[in-house]
Amino acid sequence: MQIALVDNRSHWETVYATKRVDAVSWYQPSARRSLELIQRVAPDRDAPIIDVGGGASVLVDDLVRAGYRDVTVLDIAENALDAARERLGDAGASVRWMAADARTATLPAAHFEVWHDRAVFHFLIDAVDRAAYVAQLERALRPGGFAIIATFAEDGPTSCSGLAVVRYSVEELRVAFGDAFELVASERESHETPSGARQSFIYCTFRLRASGR
Numbered sequence: 001m002q003i004a005l006v007d008n009r010s011h012w013e014t015v016y017a018t019k020r021v022d023a024v025s026w027y028q029p030s031a032r033r034s035l036e037l038i039q040r041v042a043p044d045r046d047a048p049i050i051d052v053g054g055g056a057s058v059l060v061d062d063l064v065r066a067g068y069r070d071v072t073v074l075d076i077a078e079n080a081l082d083a084a085r086e087r088l089g090d091a092g093a094s095v096r097w098m099a100a101d102a103r104t105a106t107l108p109a110a111h112f113e114v115w116h117d118r119a120v121f122h123f124l125i126d127a128v129d130r131a132a133y134v135a136q137l138e139r140a141l142r143p144g145g146f147a148i149i150a151t152f153a154e155d156g157p158t159s160c161s162g163l164a165v166v167r168y169s170v171e172e173l174r175v176a177f178g179d180a181f182e183l184v185a186s187e188r189e190s191h192e193t194p195s196g197a198r199q200s201f202i203y204c205t206f207r208l209r210a211s212g213r
């Protein structure tokens, strides 16, 4: 288990050390869709929000610009967080940066109003890893809080960054998150990569049932 975690970290750190952050296939100049979905479920600018596997995404810039005051960005690759932190400069002074694995990070219990993940969960190809991720999510979200999860759709790519992925339909993602979560919304997106290719994504918004399972 430990060896797999380290290997995963070094894979991603190598990616961010060798590629420009705006040249990776998942790059978006604006995280508009994620921001809109977050604003829909958490209009309160004091709501605690975590972007899990946020990497060097500009979502944190968009959140700060929209006035959110309690933002955490977690990623296994510290150099990706460094790039985002440097880009934000003083504007990011209130952001918490966590270099950690989403499955094992020490996160406050029943705390976050929104857990956002774009293009991270689909890399968990083993059921044990998916279970660890979902358990962490259930622990860290406050009851009634929201998880916004974006993965490759069933007609999306079969791999990314040289790693195999699991592709999901909305129903398959709902089943993967289990009965503790209620699916409240879903939509599709055709993401255009920096090289002009198209990738099908689904975005699902789940609500952690107040009563648990």
Ligand SMILES: C[S@@+](CC[C@H](N)C(=O)[O-])C[C@H]1O[C@@H](n2cnc3c(N)ncnc32)[C@H](O)[C@@H]1O
Residues within 6 Å of the ligand: 008, 012, 013, 026, 027, 028, 052, 053, 054, 055, 056, 057, 058, 074, 075, 076, 077, 080, 100, 101, 102, 103, 117, 118, 119, 120, 123, 160
């Ligand atoms: C495809 S990128 C997506 C980055 C960002 N969410 C975005 O939309 O631009 C996947 C990200 O997940 C991070 N990652 C991969 N496995 C992780 C894990 N187990 N825990 C935390 N972060 C992870 C990688 O370092 C990378 O930044």
